[in-house]
Amino acid sequence: MGAKTIRPDRLDIEAGRITERDVKAAREVAEDVMNERDFARLATRIADELRDSDTSLTRAARDRDRATPRDLSHVESDRLRADPPEPSSFRRALSGRQRKVRSATKQKVLAAAPASQLQAARTMLTDEDYAAWQRINRQLHKGAGDVHQLSEDDRKTVQRLDRLIQSYERDNDRTHTVYVAVKLPENYPDARSDDDLPDTLQPGTAIHFDQFTVAHHNLHETPGHDNRRYLMFEITTSRGMYFGRSDSLDDTTHVLPRGMPLRVVGADSAPYDNGSKGFSEHPAIVQLRDS
Amino acid sequence: MTDQWIVHPNRSALGPDEPGHNGHYRTLDTAATSTGARGLCVARVLLPPDLHRATDNDGSVTFTGSTWRFVVAAARSFAEDFTDGPVLPPFGINDRGQWWWWDNTTTDYSILETLDAAEHVRRYLQGLFPNAAAIDLADHR
Numbered sequence: 547m548g549a550k551t552i553r554p555d556r557l558d559i560e561a562g563r564i565t566e567r568d569v570k571a572a573r574e575v576a577e578d579v580m581n582e583r584d585f586a587r588l589a590t591r592i593a594d595e596l597r598d599s600d601t602s603l604t605r606a607a608r609d610r611d612r613a614t615p616r617d618l619s620h621v622e623s624d625r626l627r628a629d630p631p632e633p634s635s636f637r638r639a640l641s642g643r644q645r646k647v648r649s650a651t652k653q654k655v656l657a658a659a660p661a662s663q664l665q666a667a668r669t670m671l672t673d674e675d676y677a678a679w680q681r682i683n684r685q686l687h688k689g690a691g692d693v694h695q696l697s698e699d700d701r702k703t704v705q706r707l708d709r710l711i712q713s714y715e716r717d718n719d720r721t722h723t724v725y726v727a728v729k730l731p732e733n734y735p736d737a738r739s740d741d742d743l744p745d746t747l748q749p750g751t752a753i754h755f756d757q758f759t760v761a762h763h764n765l766h767e768t769p770g771h772d773n774r775r776y777l778m779f780e781i782t783t784s785r786g787m788y789f790g791r792s793d794s795l796d797d798t799t800h801v802l803p804r805g806m807p808l809r810v811v812g813a814d815s816a817p818y819d820n821g822s823k824g825f826s827e828h829p830a831i832v833q834l835r836d837s
Numbered sequence: 838m839t840d841q842w843i844v845h846p847n848r849s850a851l852g853p854d855e856p857g858h859n860g861h862y863r864t865l866d867t868a869a870t871s872t873g874a875r876g877l878c879v880a881r882v883l884l885p886p887d888l889h890r891a892t893d894n895d896g897s898v899t900f901t902g903s904t905w906r907f908v909v910a911a912a913r914s915f916a917e918d919f920t921d922g923p924v925l926p927p928f929g930i931n932d933r934g935q936w937w938w939w940d941n942t943t944t945d946y947s948i949l950e951t952l953d954a955a956e957h958v959r960r961y962l963q964g965l966f967p968n969a970a971a972i973d974l975a976d977h978r
Binding site: 683751753760 | 840842843847848849852854858860863864865875902906909914915918930931947
């Protein structure tokens with residue numbers, strides 16, 4: 547009988563620089579409860595946190611080497627900090643004043659951005675051709691959010707858009723509540739009630755957007771709001787960048803960063819402004835917030 | 838001046854739940870996911886033949902939820918998709934602490950948290966489905 551290997555039962559992430567051996571040990575601990583991608587995500591998150599504490603590298607080098615972008619968002623004012631909407635509360639359209647405030651920050655950030663970041667925004671967001679958006683998002687997802695698994699050119703595009711969004715997060719002073727639709731798997735019934743939501747979206751569940759995500763502040767403007775084959779996520783967060791307009795046109799687009807951890811906090815049947823001076827109701831919204 | 842920084846709508850167009858498509862996410866702690874109790878509040882409505890394309894074999898449709906609020910919202914959603922003509926307004930709206938109900942009444946508390954909750958639900962379902970042959974309610978909470 548050969549010698550036994552003592553299997554560690556925990557990983558001390560504050561012990562110092564992470565090594566290949568630490569990662570291997572963590573993999574042994576985690577392999578029973580995680581799949582490969584989940585493990586990769588945990589490893590990159592640990593590595594990012596350790597890299598941030600490494601004072602031998604410049605801030606720019608640490609940012610470049612990170613797998614996921616640093617969260618620079620902040621909300622200092624209690625008045626501007628928001629919780630997820632109360633049960634059954636009326637979801638108003640974003641007011642003109644709120645649009646103007648967010649749009650002014652957007653314009654300020656774009657005016658100060660270097661040409662390389664603006665080109666990344668064109669490529670990823672505004673050009674009609676969305677091949678790069680799909681390819682990069684697909685690779686980010688498959689790489690569990692690790693930008694260093696992308697080609698050099700795609701990595702640069704991603705990190706430039708990261709920095710543009712971070713500039714907005716640095717200047718922004720308020721919480722956002724935004725919406726994005728997700729298609730239900732074919733084997734699920736139409737989502738008309740909290741009973742119809744997948745087990746994997748029960749309160750307390752953690753989810754992760756490895757990709758960039760385009761959301762909207764106005765529920766009625768979000769594709770899928772009136773289609774029961776789609777789940778609607780209501781995300782309360784200080785992350786991301788407003789890309790909507792300031793005027794009365796229906797465009798309250800908000801781009802969420804990649805590598806974004808969220809937690810399900812509940813479900814609600816939500817009456818909402820339908821954009822035509824009336825109201826509609828979404829029967830089963832999934833509420834999430836930063837985790 | 839036209840704003841050139843407008844996200845193209847094809848980035849958030851509806852589509853499959855797959856890597857690369859907008860909104861695709863991954864659940865992290867599936868091992869810790871618990872299945873909440875289902876079917877705590879139940880309404881079974883026996884509908885007329887013209888709606889049988891959307892019902893179970895016995896002509897009924899069952900709406901369930903963790904609270905009556907989800908049940909009435911599910912019923913209204915069904916009515917929107919499968920019945921003709923105008924549908925009743927949403928059952929209730931909480932606007933800054935004031936509740937506005939579908940029958941134009943208001944309260945400063947939720948009528949679904951009173952002893953009469955089931956009767957309010959029944960009356961609403963009768964309004965949504967005026968030709969229903971039967972409405973059965975069950976509260977298993």
